Amino acid sequence: MDMGNLDRKYWDMDIEPKLNTPEIKEMQLEKLKVALKWQYENTPFNRKRFDKAGVKPEDIQSFEDYAKAIPVAGQADLRGVIEEVGLDMDALMRELFGQKRMDDLYLITTTSGTTGIPTPYPNFHAGIREMQTLFHRVAWRMGMRPGDRIGLCFGLSMHAAGTPQILWLQNYPGLTIVPIGAEAGTEKILQFLQLFKVNIFTGTPSLALHLIEKCPEVLGVPVKALGIKLLMLGAEPGAGIPEVRHKLETEFGAKVFDGGGGYGCSCDHPIYQGMHWLADDLCYYELIDPNTGESVPMENGATGLMAATSLNPEGAVWFDMRFTLNDIHQVFTDPCPCGKSGLRYKIVGRADDMLKVKGVPVYPAAIEGVIHSFPEELTGAFRIVLDEPPPRVVPPLKLKIEFSDKMREDDLPSLEEKVKNKMKSLLKVNPAIQWLQPNTLERATKKTQVIEKTYE
Numbered sequence: 397m398d399m400g401n402l403d404r405k406y407w408d409m410d411i412e413p414k415l416n417t418p419e420i421k422e423m424q425l426e427k428l429k430v431a432l433k434w435q436y437e438n439t440p441f442n443r444k445r446f447d448k449a450g451v452k453p454e455d456i457q458s459f460e461d462y463a464k465a466i467p468v469a470g471q472a473d474l475r476g477v478i479e480e481v482g483l484d485m486d487a488l489m490r491e492l493f494g495q496k497r498m499d500d501l502y503l504i505t506t507t508s509g510t511t512g513i514p515t516p517y518p519n520f521h522a523g524i525r526e527m528q529t530l531f532h533r534v535a536w537r538m539g540m541r542p543g544d545r546i547g548l549c550f551g552l553s554m555h556a557a558g559t560p561q562i563l564w565l566q567n568y569p570g571l572t573i574v575p576i577g578a579e580a581g582t583e584k585i586l587q588f589l590q591l592f593k594v595n596i597f598t599g600t601p602s603l604a605l606h607l608i609e610k611c612p613e614v615l616g617v618p619v620k621a622l623g624i625k626l627l628m629l630g631a632e633p634g635a636g637i638p639e640v641r642h643k644l645e646t647e648f649g650a651k652v653f654d655g656g657g658g659y660g661c662s663c664d665h666p667i668y669q670g671m672h673w674l675a676d677d678l679c680y681y682e683l684i685d686p687n688t689g690e691s692v693p694m695e696n697g698a699t700g701l702m703a704a705t706s707l708n709p710e711g712a713v714w715f716d717m718r719f720t721l722n723d724i725h726q727v728f729t730d731p732c733p734c735g736k737s738g739l740r741y742k743i744v745g746r747a748d749d750m751l752k753v754k755g756v757p758v759y760p761a762a763i764e765g766v767i768h769s770f771p772e773e774l775t776g777a778f779r780i781v782l783d784e785p786p787p788r789v790v791p792p793l794k795l796k797i798e799f800s801d802k803m804r805e806d807d808l809p810s811l812e813e814k815v816k817n818k819m820k821s822l823l824k825v826n827p828a829i830q831w832l833q834p835n836t837l838e839r840a841t842k843k844t845q846v847i848e849k850t851y852e
């Protein structure tokens with residue numbers, strides 16, 4: 397397969413130089429108008445949103461019209477649909493995505509829904525083609541090149557970023573995929589990485605950190621001996637935390653990249669710059685004020701609820717029309733010091749997790765970020781103790797934090813000072829810390845619930 401000039405800056409030299417420019421905005425608006433018409437004609441859920449707002453697609457002629465006309469939709473609307481149609485997954489998907497997309501359904505995975513009910517994550521052929529476009533841009537920027545071998549170490553069983561990755565990376569020139577899967581367990585993962593000479597790892601940051609500890613025990617060599625050249629991480633914060641990134645880069649002798657929360661990836665600038673949004677031609681990105689529902693101007697440093705609208709509606713799943721997954725993003729529209737194109741975004745936390753301490757918004761994900769920035773001193777396990785229902789917290793914010801087995805009891809006072817200082821300077825919060833021995837807190841195999849409610 398022709399892969400073109402191996403030294404070129406971007407995978408797609410037509411589109412990528414134009415990301416985050418007025419020129420691509422014009423293209424977006426034209427595509428948006430077509431996409432909205434498609435949604436109105438083909439998707440019951442979105443047609444109802446138009447009807448409820450009392451507008452027709454042709455009434456929307458500008459981004460401003462769009463922001464005023466259609467309120468953002470999210471988890472609450474989804475629960476509404478589930479209440480209506482029940483757990484008939486086919487009926488649910490027909491309502492949300494429409495028969496036309498369902499006729500193109502190729503693969504079903506799920507996301508862990510906040511409702512406790514697995515939320516279907518369908519993969520339409522048209523969507524897979526779109527994700528290939530995106531993933532090839534991502535892969536090129538991260539430095540995947542012909543001859544590389546990537547080990548997939550996210551969960552493969554029904555996981556939305558598992559099996560579909562095999563399809564998204566298909567046709568990338570010269571790349572070989574080794575679908576190991578997180579289910580294989582640490583020992584087998586390490587053995588397969590070594591046996592099949594995998595040089596790219598993709599999975600969670602916590603698994604990558606765990607491999608550092610386990611590699612000498614399982615294979616008798618340090619993890620660096622595996623010859624991994626890059627780690628493509630996601631699903632949880634880690635790659636964006638300087639200390640975690642440093643540890644992974646040093647121990648693996650590899651470059652670390654962050655992907656997730658949208659259509660993009662981080663760059664290799666030595667200081668984390670957020671993720672570059674690589675999909676202006678595929679998906680329209682917006683920030684919304686979580687309190688008023690109003691559009692937030694896309695200025696450097698702006699923060700808001702991230703919502704997106706697909707410009708390729710036949711393939712879209714959740715971000716099909718002004719939909720939010722409840723993530724709060726901060727955007728950076730100034731050029732990145734790495735010299736590559738695309739506006740950048742950092743994931744600040746989840747809107748429904750927000751706590752307010754003396755009026756200051758604090759996100760559990762941000763607390764987790766600070767805790768993970770001490771990979772030597774802390775195990776990473778912690779709890780936020782709430783005595784009253786959130787979001788309001790009467791200070792001090794109470795935290796239970798496990799210290800690592802490298803620490804002694806008399807190290808704790810100075811460690812406490814370091815952790816508190818970092819929380820004060822980064823999050824404007826002065827917590828009360830209760831120290832716990834390593835492995836005191838229960839480990840969940842899926843997503844850990846970090847809030848401990850004493851009021852229930």
Ligand SMILES: [Zn+2]
Binds near residue numbers: 662664665669733
């Ligand atoms: Zn950059």
